[in-house]
Amino acid sequence: MSSRRKFIKNTALGTLGAASVFSQLSASETTRIEFKEVKPKKRPLIISTWNHGLAANEEAWNRLKSGSSALDAIVAGVGIPEADPEVRSVGYGGLPDREGKVTLDACIMDKNSDCGAVSFLQGIKHPIAVAKKVLENTPHVMLTGTGALQFALSEGFKEENLLTEKSKLAWEKWLENSKYKPVINIENHDTISMLLLDEEGNLSGGCTTSGAAWKIHGRVGDSPIIGAGLFLDNEVGAAAATGLGEAVIRTAGSAMVVELMRQGKSPNEACKEIVERIYNKHKNHKDMAYLQVGFIAVNKQGEYGGYSLRSGFNYAVYDTEKGNRMEKPDFKMTWKD
Numbered sequence: 001m002s003s004r005r006k007f008i009k010n011t012a013l014g015t016l017g018a019a020s021v022f023s024q025l026s027a028s029e030t031t032r033i034e035f036k037e038v039k040p041k042k043r044p045l046i047i048s049t050w051n052h053g054l055a056a057n058e059e060a061w062n063r064l065k066s067g068s069s070a071l072d073a074i075v076a077g078v079g080i081p082e083a084d085p086e087v088r089s090v091g092y093g094g095l096p097d098r099e100g101k102v103t104l105d106a107c108i109m110d111k112n113s114d115c116g117a118v119s120f121l122q123g124i125k126h127p128i129a130v131a132k133k134v135l136e137n138t139p140h141v142m143l144t145g146t147g148a149l150q151f152a153l154s155e156g157f158k159e160e161n162l163l164t165e166k167s168k169l170a171w172e173k174w175l176e177n178s179k180y181k182p183v184i185n186i187e188n189h190d191t192i193s194m195l196l197l198d199e200e201g202n203l204s205g206g207c208t209t210s211g212a213a214w215k216i217h218g219r220v221g222d223s224p225i226i227g228a229g230l231f232l233d234n235e236v237g238a239a240a241a242t243g244l245g246e247a248v249i250r251t252a253g254s255a256m257v258v259e260l261m262r263q264g265k266s267p268n269e270a271c272k273e274i275v276e277r278i279y280n281k282h283k284n285h286k287d288m289a290y291l292q293v294g295f296i297a298v299n300k301q302g303e304y305g306g307y308s309l310r311s312g313f314n315y316a317v318y319d320t321e322k323g324n325r326m327e328k329p330d331f332k333m334t335w336k337d
């Protein structure tokens with residue numbers, strides 16, 4: 001192989017500029033090079049929020065390895081904490097609203113920017129699976145409340161009681177004082193958000209939650225809202241949020257993280273900048289006393305990162321290099337600050 005051809009073979013086409021390369025080559029050489037791609041080192045890569053992300057990653061990874069699509073892997077992965085009664089912030093066993101009702105929010109998004117979401121859904125253990133059906137089987141992006149429930153039932157989902165005895169007791173205890181103060185972090189609380197970069201380098205993501213405990217009946221957080229709780233652009237990267245949904249919605253958090261990556265920021269830098277923005281918007285706000293937000297992000301090159309406003313946030317990462325493990329991102333301040 002000539003040194004000129006070797007050089008081209010070992011170089012990302014994008015860094016040279018396609019026009020200048022093609023102008024120096026014969027037709028047969030260009031055909032060969034058009035299909036050449038420089039692969040990121042770590043693929044697939046799965047990142048999920050909080051400790052419950054570890055079991056979710058494990059399931060999603062195994063599904064991917066046995067041939068599932070990325071979306072099926074996400075549904076199965078985040079389905080683990082959804083079904084786990086000990087996870088009090090997602091699905092079955094989630095802490096209820098102030099009327100004692102468990103209401104669920106979820107969304108899912110694929111490499112083509114197709115998405116599906118459900119909000120204020122009651123009685124269905126796996127809202128993420130219903131969100132996927134919204135994506136696949138309706139002309140819409142989000143269904144809510146009784147409409148979402150009717151749709152789920154029409155798709156064959158089973159209605160069941162999601163309020164466990166433990167969560168009912170916690171609600172009854174809360175009723176004694178009835179003070180609204182979300183407990184993000186205290187029970188390693190919150191949404192599970194999962195981002196997935198598959199072997200082909202395509203991005204997808206999902207998130208699912210029972211939302212803030214003791215919320216007003218009907219409240220919907222950031223998690224089912226594309227652009228707030230989750231966003232991706234398959235040409236750039238993906239981001240997802242956890243924490244107080246109101247703050248994430250006010251700032252279109254995940255969409256902004258992706259836009260910063262588009263402008264050249266690393267996933268860590270992008271997450272940090274949006275957390276700083278949220279802090280600046282909320283430092284004199286009534287929500288500040290209990291405000292926690294965290295973001296995770298991955299770019300098309302397989303670089304990933306995260307950042308949170310307050311200490312305590314962590315996320316699970318699974319890749320081919322180091323396996324499945326927890327990582328702690330940087331944060332702006334502690335709970336005492």
Ligand code: GLY
Pocket residue numbers: 190191209210211212220221222223241242243244245246
């Ligand atoms: N991030 C979950 C919620 O606020 O509902």
